Amino acid sequence: MRRRQVLKMFAAIALCPLCASIGVAEEGHHWSYEGATGPDKWGELDGADATCSIGSQQSPIDITSAVTARQPSLKINWSKRPETIVNNGHTIQLNTPEGDTLQLGDRSFRLTQFHFHHPSEHLVDGKRFGMEAHFVHAAAAGGLAVVGVFIVPGKKNAAFNKIVSTMPQEAGAPVSADPSIDPSRLLPAERGYYHYEGSLTTPPCSQSVDWIVLAHHVEVAEADIARFAKLYPMNARPVQKIDRRFILRSRAG
Template identity: 60%
Template sequence: MDRRSLLKTFAGLAACPLCSSRSFAAEAAHWSYEGATGPAKWGDLDAASKTCTVGAQQSPIDIGPTITSQLPPLKLAWAKKADTIVNNGHTIQVNFAEGSGLKLGDADYKLVQLHFHRPSEHLVAGRNFPMEAHFVHQGSGGLAVIGVLLVEGASNPTFGKIIAGMPKAEGPPVPAPAGIDPNALLPAELSYYRYSGSLTTPPCSEVVEWLVLTNPVPVAAADVASFAKLYPNNARPVQQDNRRFVLRSN
């Protein structure tokens, strides 16, 4: 596959990395989070997903020792609204229209979608969290995903609106509830861990610059419980770090 075709594939994955486009999904094998089509078997499902098994930069990881570095700040310009919301059979996903983006050093990315995992996919020093939010951004050479660890605590209005408006069954996207402000799902300080990794779902393509925020965000326990009724466990187990460096911003 040439670079142009590969980037088109990445673009489709960015729009819905967990369910892919309908055309791609029609070609890909069914996968799940348990049993014969669970994470341990993803690499055997089809040729496109072989990287899930043989890749050397797989995600998520357990973030252990880090190197404090002069990393560029996360410059976010996100609109305070969402376009559509969908239950894609693997998670709840919120899609965004054109106009929201991330600038990371000299690289520009556009915000495509937000989705959730329970429990958190990334661990920090062996600890996992009740949930994790992934803000997926598409750039010219790959993806940049901001991971936000969610803990149970005070209610978060935006998360509450997502939970209240999430479709209870798998189906096509529907208009997102009003008042979903992605900025409200961020901590006050945007310090972060950075490492090179992959999609955490098939085909596990190693095209992701991971930016996992160091500070978790509280959300209501009742909202976590509501998500868990639909998806009690939709997190890929941690993968070997294979001596990758994890940088931490000052």
């Protein structure tokens, strides 16, 4: 029994290493993508997750009616390799060391981890994509910037192939990641993006996220998408109401 509790603790920390500051649910709290603990119930499962139900700036969304406007260029400086990879019971996540950054205007964020959803969580004009990668960045002063990248079937991507080839098949504690995995290979060459204010797409659904959803996708082998889908056939939160939020699209790209 103790071992099971420890694994749950590792999974919670791995899913969101920043949750100590944004309010992770207590050990043993369980949520899922279907049934009695599915997305429509998240806000009722624990008091710390109430924002999932009552928040007015929830993510993901269907990106529609975006307004083209001048936006700061993305300065993505990633040179490190992930330290660990974990199957946390909700997704496959890779945790990164200090050093990789995202510069968004005059704000700087540190890359902490990236993970995957099948199918994509965000839509664009009603279109859903095969998968979506989320690169989670944290600012020293608080707040997150998450870069979302759509993934579609096509030519093989060496980085994604290595991830699905080495990902743990069962939930558990993090293990060492293959040093050949290069996160930058999961980015498209074009850096045009959509920008809106939103939330984490998993409990506690904290509304502290600058969403940067890239307008262009990356291709990976269809067989590799299938390998991920065998572990996680559906780990995407349904789209949420846009309410009165503005969605901006950068002029570049």
